[in-house]
Amino acid sequence: MLRFTVTTLATLAAFVMATPSHGAPYAVGFTETTIGASDGNRALVGAIWYPTSDTYPAVPVGENPVFFGQMVQPDAKIQDGRHPLVVMSHGFGGNWRNQGWLATALAQAGYVVAAINHPGTTSRDVTAEVGSALWLRPLDISHLITSLTEDLAWSPHLDGTNITVIGHSLGGWTALELAGAQMDMDHMDGDCKQHPELAACDGLKELEVGRTPKERTKLAADLKDKRIRAAISLDLGLARGFTPESLAAIDIPVLVIAAGSSNPKIPKELESGYLIQHMPTNLVQYHDLPDAAHFSFLPECKPNAAILLEQDVPGDGIICLDGDDATDRSDLHQQTITLILDFLHSLKTAS
DSSP, X not given: OXXXXXXXXXXXXXXXXXXXXXXXXXXXXXXXXXXXXXXXXXXXXXXEEEEEOOOOOOEEESOOSSBOOEEEEETOXXXXXXXXXXXXXXXXXXXXXXXXXXXXXXXXXTOEEEEEOXXXXXTTEXXXXXXXXXXXXXXXXXXXXXXHHHOTTTGGGEEEEEEEEEEETHHHHHHHHHHTOXXXXXXXXXXXXXXXTSXXXXXXXXXXXXXXXXXXXXXXXXXXXXXXOEEEEESOSOGGGXXXXXXXXXXXXXXXEEEOSOOXXXXXXXXXXXXXXXXXXXXXXXXXXXXXXXXXXXXXXOTTHHHHHHHHSTTGGGGGOOOTXXXXXXXXXXXXXXXXXXXXXXXXXXX
């Protein structure tokens, strides 16, 4: 189960913001990729979305019995020029496909977007043996950046001075680590005694995180990647393990988007709100999407998908549920896309 893991005007705004200077949204090129992890012991499977002007027949990617996919052009030629790079980190039990809807919109707007699976915390591969090493998540994203910016096929098309990291749920935690936040497992252990209901505490227990002093030292390390210009979290979890001092020292812009629908397992007040409480006010933007639930940041569900999920694993039907007043997950996605593109545009105009 993936535990950690405004309106018509917003939709119009998303389209306008996604329209590059040549007058129409780019088509979306796509390729799957596998790179070796920096430790040499794991394979990082993922995908890259990018702008293209090719007109090959588009095919769906990320399509399955539960989720709708997105239309892309496999192995199309990348648009000339250098493009900003966005790297994405999925949530607990998720995978690189989870934010494909967002990657597609960003590629249409001229960004190159790369996402990878995190071994040990990815779909059908959640194991304490590998997943307990949470510090590998940010390290793997840093390695992904290095691999792309040093690859002769990709580096001529990337603006290495304009790199953003985006993460959902545990991926949001990963994004904040890369922005400079640092983990204190002793603090987190004490917090879980006060708030044992939090999904973050369940996940740490399942993964047996911080079993030894050596592991706790690795979790406390400064994993900031100085190449990253901005960070975005989508309803993150595990925020309360960050030290207030490290959050206060973050020196890049951060966009925090929270699911506004009430969720006692991942309450916005205790997770996303914790970041706002401690981060520099001049660098952080906070938005609460009232109709969004935690899993609203996953792809759109097909009809009867919740039933299929419940039949497979009781309780997983929640993956297809949005807030009580939500009318359509695609509208929530458009709201999110608008906020993100506005944020990224503000960085461009400020530079």
